[in-house]
Amino acid sequence: MALTTKIIDGNLLMLRVGFADGMTVTVTAGRNGKSISVTPNNPETAERLLSIFHWSVNKVGEPGYPFTSLNQVIYGMETLARSALNVEQFIAGLREVLEVSDRHPVPEVSIRPPSFTVVDLSPSGNGWFVDACFQSGERFKLAINKASIGWAAEPPEPTRDKDVMDLLSGMKGARMSTDEDVALLVMEVAHHSSDIAAWLESLRSAMIRRG
Structure with missing residues (x-):
């Protein structure tokens, strides 16, 4: 590796x-x-x-x-x-x-190709901004910086959104994770998810694997 x-x-x-x-x-x-x-x-x-x-x-x-x-x-x-x-x-x-085309060669590296979920990661002030739009039409925007986390989803679901904030707050508070680490993981998982519910489940699983 x-x-x-x-x-x-x-x-x-x-x-x-x-x-x-x-x-x-x-x-x-x-x-x-x-x-x-x-x-x-x-x-x-x-x-x-x-x-x-x-x-x-x-x-x-x-x-x-x-x-x-x-x-x-x-x-x-x-x-x-x-x-x-x-x-x-x-x-x-x-x-x-990267060279996505009509070819279907046997991959030599074990990695899942991205789905058609559109995810953008960009620096924002002292933190990071993630904007994800899923195939389902659902969308979320996440802002994470030293002091806070901001979350907005379309459509909003209060129970799910609270679960998201609890998970993200725990990730941000983990000593092994920087704000960049959290933003990158959020982006990676979103890239392979079809909607917000699938993204949240995969993000939980990723955190469990990381221990």
Whole structure:
């Protein structure tokens, strides 16, 4: 399993992936453009990765493409990297998940492809904002920062919404979780859920697995 480091700072997005064999991949996107470097230097591998990355970024926002923001693409790459043993598995996983097309190759990396749920994660002041719109038509907006959590759902359901707030408050209060950790988990689970009820159930299960 690869080790990953991610930086989201204003207009700068960076993902660094370190594989067990000593190879490191660094993905950078910012005002100066998008680049991928590989250490030890391997121009061919870097070019293959950059080609997939550019293809995906150019598809963001198009109807039917499951990623709706650059943040989501970077997060998808990070999730894939954590499941890959080496850069070749990483590339295979990227082709399977980012290059969504009519092809149906056998995935080499065990990861569920995103559903058509639209989820956007973005920095907001001293915290994070998650906006999710499900296939069912349901939608929620979550704002999380150092002082509070804000939740709004369409349609609202008082009992369910209280359960959501209780769970999110517990996650935020857990010493092992930062606000970014909570926001990223909320986004990941929403990406694979068909409605708010399924999202809440999956989020509970994810928290139980994390212990």
